[in-house]
Amino acid sequence: MASEAPSRPEPVSVSVVIPSLRPSEGILRLVGSLELQRFEYLQIVVVDQGPGLESQKLLERYDGPLRSKIEVVASPPGLAKARNAGLRALRDGWDVVLLPDDDVWLDGDVSDSVTQAIREGAAAGSGRLLPEEVDGEHRIDFPDRQIDLTPRNVWRSSIEACYFLTPEFLRGVGGYDESLGLGADTPWQSGEGTDLLLRGLQQGHSVVYVPGYALVEATMPTLSAENSRRRLRNYARGTGRVFARNYSLRGRCTLLIRSLGRLILHVRLGRETFQDNWQILLGRAEGIIGKSL
Known part of the structure; x- marks a missing residue:
């Protein structure tokens, strides 16, 4: 007698929020990858942060099975603002919301995971x-197995473009902190997603890393050394700010000590990445003290 195939979980009702600032053909690839899933889609909300609603113009070329689910809303620039605007635009009835960026796409059928x-x-x-x-x-060097996320491992096992959230989680944390993240009106240009998960963990929510939920990121243009270091420092400021808000004095000191140790190690080895690590150390210190030097 042949063994029975393992049963698949019943589909959940899914909404999708896609922040978009400078959309390209990649957003059509993302929507195409959503077609491959066995989710029951309620809404796909694209949040356009540009002045000309460029994402809407691109999506008018899409004539696939999800066309009736797609709607475009406008938001001021800023990833946290855009994600919050998208979440506010969702109708009730969804079990989980996916929050991919417009330059990623799902790697095959990830719905079971x-x-x-x-x-x-x-x-x-x-x-x-x-x-x-x-x-x-x-x-990130992601783990190969599913794990529960904690304040200790959340930085090594999560990334904003791959988040999925339930209504219960969002009711508890209240959405993204708009003073954090790329495009915010502050020096803290990263960390909005990690801050969100940390607040959820503090409230006792179960937060997991799921390796089967895989997304692919389009190759980014190479930056000049100066622009790369500027971005490293901006992102590091956000990291420091999140540590200042969510970790004890010991945790903040540990972050700075590790950053300093990495800098010293690279000096001793004569590596050219000294300047990069110096900017990271400065940025994290700025975020922790709450002042851009």
Whole structure:
């Protein structure tokens, strides 16, 4: 007698929020990847942060099965503002919301992985982000197995473009902090997603990392050394600010000590990345003290 195939979890009702600032053809690739999933889609909200609603013009070329689900709303620049605007535009009835950026797409059918995590009680979670090129650089060395996220491992096992959230989680945390993240009207140009998860963890929500929820990121243009270091410092300021708000004095000191140790190690090895690590150390210190030097 042949063994029965393992049962698949029942589909969940899904909404999608996609912040978009300078949309390209990649947003059509993202929507195409959503077609491959076995979710029951309620809404796909694209949040256009540009003055000309460029994402809407691009999406007018899409004539696939999800066309009736797509709507475009406007928001001032800023990723946290855009994500909050998208969340406010959602109608009731969804079990989970996905929040991919407009330059990523889902890697095959990931619906079972997200659905199973939600069915097992996760209130929020993150997947893993893969580089477009086979030998491309991974932003994070993601684990190979599902794990519960904690304040200790959340920085190493989550990334904003791969988040999924439940209504219960959002009712508790109240959305993204708009003073954090790329495009915010502050020096704290990162960390809005990690801050969100940390606040949820503080409230006792179950937050997980799900390796089966994989997204691919388009290759980014190479920056000049000066612009790269400026971005590193901006992002590091956000990290420091999140530590100042969510971690004890010991945790903040540990972050700075590790950053200093990495800097000293690179000096001793004579590596050219000294300047990069110096900017990271300065930025994290600025975020922790709450002042841009």
